[in-house]
């Protein structure tokens with residue numbers, strides 16, 4: 001099929017590349033000319049495992065191309081995915097400006113088109129948005145009738161950054177929210193080459209499935225962090241407890257790694273948006289509110305632990321190892337590292353930071369700290385190192401590295417646990 005994707009970010013690009021690899025002809029649309037030029041020259045504009053190689057292959061085989069011309073790309077395709085950002089506003093609601101604008105741009109593309117077209121909302125939007133915000137724009141701008149001239153689906157994306165391409169290609173399930181049967185049938189054809197079970201449902205149920213999934217995963221993390229904080233008081237290893245809980249097939253081990261809390265572009269914003277949405281619908285969001293509250297405190301617990309060792313951080317040099325919100329990505333959106341660095345700066349510490357992929361992005365948030373080209377350089381002559389992201393290379397930190405520090409103190413905010421002397425390495429929720 002001829003597919004167009006509006007928004008070529010962490011979702012749109014892996015999705016577009018993945019669909020091209022399944023034999024579809026894909027046009028990626030973005031307003032960012034630099035991104036478009038990079039893609040057309042076979043260069044991947046974001047860091048994601050396996051994506052650069054497949055992207056280059058798909059571009060060279062002419063299965064994937066990028067453009068800034070939305071109208072033309074929509075006109076020349078059968079189905080369009082809307083995958084632009086829906087970031088969080090200050091009040092916790094989602095900002096619909098980008099998706100509304102993208103919808104307007106896309107609707108122009110079917111104005112003079114005679115054949116049936118399907119629009120698929122892939123961006124994460126709160127229940128009823130597709131029906132109440134997106135469809136009216138599509139009808140008004142195109143002058144066409146939904147259900148007759150064009151169809152609409154809501155197809156939430158569950159991929160994880162870091163493993164986005166593989167998650168997209170091998171999902172646990174594909175949820176298709178559909179306006180009507182014809183829309184759903186058309187989208188199901190796109191996923192013909194996929195092995196995952198397909199669930200067909202209403203537009204608003206699909207929208208809610210995405211929010212409920214992310215909020216439940218975030219709640220698992222906050223729950224284990226709360227248990228972890230208690231473990232620390234009792235001298236119990238929380239990872240052992242998590243292993244014990246996770247052996248129960250009803251619970252499952254994933255998302256039970258206690259640590260510096262969750263970040264990223266999805267969990268914090270999706271949980272907050274769900275809270276607001278529930279309140280607007282007169283439902284008391286007790287659990288989801290606590291999920292956020294626990295996480296906010298957890299993010300800077302690393303600094304609390306550091307202060308147990310150094311009551312004053314004034315002029316102490318602290319190395320931050322890991323800036324991305326998780327390994328395998330250069331994305332720093334809502335990363336705990338942002339708050340940790342702010343807090344350290346405010347307390348007078350000198351911060352040196354290292355990350356294998358995310359330095360460039362963090363420089364825009366914290367331009368005034370020192371960035372190093374290796375973790376060794378970051379910890380050299382420092383008074384303490386905080387591991388914020390569990391990049392595999394931090395497992396290699398050795399006794400030799402520790403000798404280069406002014407004082408050998410490492411506090412791990414993630415489950416890495418390389419074998420160093422007790423007393424040198426402290427875990428956020430370890431005994």
Ligand code: NAD
Nearest residue numbers: 007008009010011030031083084085086102123124157161
């Ligand atoms: P992103 O910010 O990485 O990418 C969005 C892209 O859209 C940018 O490249 C931007 O230039 C482009 N854009 C904005 N307006 C446009 C327009 N009018 N026309 C064309 N392009 C336009 O966002 P993302 O992380 O890919 O997220 C997209 C959506 O998917 C969001 O709703 C998000 O919540 C959801 N989602 C994200 C993830 C994730 O892990 N990042 C996972 C699942 C779902």
